[in-house]
Amino acid sequence: MVQAAMTRGREARDSGGFQQHKLAPYAFISPFYVLFGFFFLAPSLIALVLSLFRWDGINDPRFVLARNYGRLLSDKVFAQAATNTAIYAIASLLIVLPLALVLAVLLNAKSLRFSNVWRAMYFTPVVTSTVAITLVFQILYNQDTGLLNAPLIYLGLEPIYWLGDRSWIKVAIIILIVWRSTGLLSIYFLAGLQSIPEELYEAASIDGASVLQKFFRITIPMLRPIILFVSIIVLLSSIQIFDEIHILTHGTGGPANASMSVVQYLYERGYSRLRLGFASAVGTVLFATVFILSLLQLQWYGVFRKED
Amino acid sequence: MRRILMIVTLLLACGLLWAALPAAAQDASEVTLTMWTHDGLYVQFFSARAEEWQERYPDVDFTFEFEVVPSVFDKVLGNLAAGEEIPDLLGIEQGSFPRFMQGGIIESKFLDLTDLLADDYDLIVEGRHTPYKYQGRVYGVDSSLCAVVYYYQPSIFEERGLSVPTTWDEYLETGAALAEEGIAMSYITDHGGMFMMYLLQRGGAIFDDHGEFVLPEEENRTIAIEVLNLLREGLESGAIRYVPSAEVWGPAIINAYREGNLVGAIMPDWYSDYILKPQAEDMAEQFRIGRMPVWEDGDGHKTSVWGGTGFAVAKESENAQYAWELLQYTYVTLENQIKRYEEIAYYPTMAAAFHDDRIVGLSDPFYAGQKTGEVFAEIVDDVPIWYQSLFRRTFELQMAAELAVFFDGxxxxxxxxxxxxxxxxxxxxFAE
Known part of the structure; x- marks a missing residue:
């Protein structure tokens, strides 16, 4: 009888222990999910609900169903902001990504002297305040006194209206994005490059592979996960671009909104005009776009493909 | 034991009462007045006046917390949304006033000053009340006349035997002559407010006194087209230069003045001490102030307006009465309107101040001793009246976009x- 009671007690204890054992990992990872729930999930859901209302943030909200979405899709300024943002995203993917990779390969070269100094230099834009960088670029882009126009003026050519011309302002912003992002992304690539086993290159060299062959047959395939990560980062950051453009154009969105990004559009509608419901609709559309594009990117890189 | 407990309780109660009484007395005599603004000159002027004003209340110990707050309107609206306190006095830049009109925020959170201004209302020019009106009631007292004049370098005209133009036709003619040498008379940018400035001078309106959009009305539409065509003509001849909005307040303009390829600017009174003097200190004595050119047919106004900051009083503040009295003392007395000009160079909004020798007789060394107040005295009676609307910012931003495509043809x-x-x-x- 005593033996039976002891057995039951052990079973109960074991079963409780098993429960504890099962819950422990969740308890350890819970801080992230709690914070995620409070600061991302809940606000996102609230924004989704809010997008169906008209609300100035102070008075009572008024239910308007899908009117915010209707206006958003018919607003030519939103269409322009979306086009501008797409241009920034495509330019970033096509320019920043390859440039960062090339830079990382160069920084990884064994023959490179003072490599740490170069790496620190390319990383500097990341640790410098966006405001400071943008103000410096504002001076560089100045039509009459800017450094970029100085050679043109010296040669007697027409200076470029970097910030005043509807086409050039996009170029000006892409240059700023390239300068600011390339360094950080090259550090990611550098980390990836340093994890590629040296033996692979040695074996390829013995087989007579050229530098380009090694790059395309070893480096690129081995960096695939990093390229995926970096391309998602580039896409997300370029779609969410705001502060650089906002400061560079004094919050105006450039001539004829030529440089306005979707987030700048959201900010202007939400905070300047106090249309928080409408801004929530913009945010929801932006979230859906980013989510779908990220899924497409993952699909393209074969993340969802089942391994044989 | 019970007796001891009773004694302790009584002692505690007496102690609390004793502690509370002096605090209540102290609270009654200590008042902290807060003010937020975007412009340090207002802090300077209000601080000086507050020192004088507090002498009216010898029994009250005032503390003045006046400060420049970055993104002040975002912060105030954020505080209101969160149910937090807002300052007793708030300087609302007229361009941001429509944000406070949204959902009647201005009416529910700020003091209606119409009746408080009483007879003083008529002392201030009407065009300086309307930017702070909501449903016919006044919620702010403006800081400056904001009348528009022509800042120019006389030497550029004198060297070529040209005279300062007084009409737009003369302006374009003189500008075309100067343009042959690569010199522009003034500049324009793709800013909705700047367009409004030219439109108001011609007698046009964008919104009426109910905030209704009246630009499509035939008269206003005609005026708007006339104004745009005037600007187009100036741009094409080179009399007027286009400057990107991102560069309009920066060093590019000042360098153009220095190099002598830009004569000046058609700008409001605040341009002088807020932009020109601080950035072009080395150009002292090279500028003068003249009247804005008028339209040949005599229609429209002698001047225009752009800008302004109206001070409003928080309705729910327990110090609202003190805040209003300080505002009244600082901005709604003739003497202090004159002092405001003397100390921070913002022109009075009271027409009567322009009869005072301290305004019209004051020589400004930056303008080579010119009595600049005389120029403003000639135009103060003709400051255009314009009205706010919930859609003003929408208009200005979209007009800026339209201007950019208009200017490039x-x-x-x-x-x-x-x-x-x-x-x-x-x-x-959409908003209905």
Whole structure:
């Protein structure tokens, strides 16, 4: 009888222990999910609900169903902001990504002297305040006194209206994005490059592979996960671009909104005009776009493909 | 034991009462007045006046917390949304006033000053009340006349035997002559407020006193097209230079003055001490102030207006009465309007101040001793009246976009106005 009671007690204890054992990992990872729930999930859901209302943030909200979405899709300024943002995203993917990779390969070269100094230099834009960088670029882009126009003026050519011309302002912003992002992304690539086993290159060299062959047959395939990560980062950051453009154009969105990004559009509608419901609709559309594009990117890189 | 407990309780109660009494007395005599603004000159002027004003209340110990707050309107609206306190006095820049009109925020959170101004209302020019009116009631007292004049370098005209133009026709003619040497008379940018400045001078209106969009009305539409065509003519001849809005307040303009390829600017009174003097200190004595050119046919006004900051009083503040009295003392007395000009160079909004020798007789060394107040005295009676609207910012931003495509020749004046009217009508319909 005593033996039976002891057995039951052990079973109960074991079963409780098993429960504890099962819950422990969740308890350890819970801080992230709690914070995620409070600061991302809940606000996102609230924004989704809010997008169906008209609300100035102070008075009572008024239910308007899908009117915010209707206006958003018919607003030519939103269409322009979306086009501008797409241009920034495509330019970033096509320019920043390859440039960062090339830079990382160069920084990884064994023959490179003072490599740490170069790496620190390319990383500097990341640790410098966006405001400071943008103000410096504002001076560089100045039509009459800017450094970029100085050679043109010296040669007697027409200076470029970097910030005043509807086409050039996009170029000006892409240059700023390239300068600011390339360094950080090259550090990611550098980390990836340093994890590629040296033996692979040695074996390829013995087989007579050229530098380009090694790059395309070893480096690129081995960096695939990093390229995926970096391309998602580039896409997300370029779609969410705001502060650089906002400061560079004094919050105006450039001539004829030529440089306005979707987030700048959201900010202007939400905070300047106090249309928080409408801004929530913009945010929801932006979230859906980013989510779908990220899924497409993952699909393209074969993340969802089942391994044989 | 019970007796001891009773004694302790009584002692505690007496102690609390003793502690509370002096605190209550102290609270009654200690008042902290807060003020937020975007401009340090207002802090300077209000601080000086507050020191004088507090002498009216010898029994009250005032503390003045006046400060420049970055993104002040975002912060105040954020505080209101969160149910937090807002300052007793708030300087609302007129461009941001429509944000406070949204959902009647201005009416529910700020003091209606109309009756408080009482007889003083008529002392201030009407055009300086309307930017702070909501449903016919006044919620702010303006800081400056904001009348528009022509800042110019006389030497550029004198060297060529040209005279300072007084009409737009003369302006374009003189400008065309100077343009042959690569010199522009003034500049324009794709800013909705700047367009409004030229439109108001011609007698046009964008919104009426009920905040209704009246630009599509025939008279206003005609005026808007005339104004755009005037600007187009100036741009094409080189008399007027286009400057990107991102560069309009920066060093590019000042360098152009220095190099002698830009004569000056058509700008409001605040341009002098807020922009020109601080950035072009080395150009002292090279500038003068003249009247804005007028339209040849005599229609319209002698001047225009752009800008302004109206001070409002928080309705729910327990110090609202003190805040209003300080505002009244600082901005609604003739003496202090004159002091404001003397100390921070913002022109009085009271027409009577322009009869005072301290305004019209004051020589400004930056303008080579010119009595600049005389120029403003000639135009103070003709400051255009304009009205706010919930859709003002929408208009200004979209007009800026239309101006950019108009200035580069992509659309005609008629098309630019049609486009803005269409956009505004869509926005207004959406908001209904």
């Amino acid at each position: 992509s659309v005609t004046a008629d098309e630019a106005i049609d486009n803005i009217v269409q956009y505004m009508e869509d926005e207004i319909a």
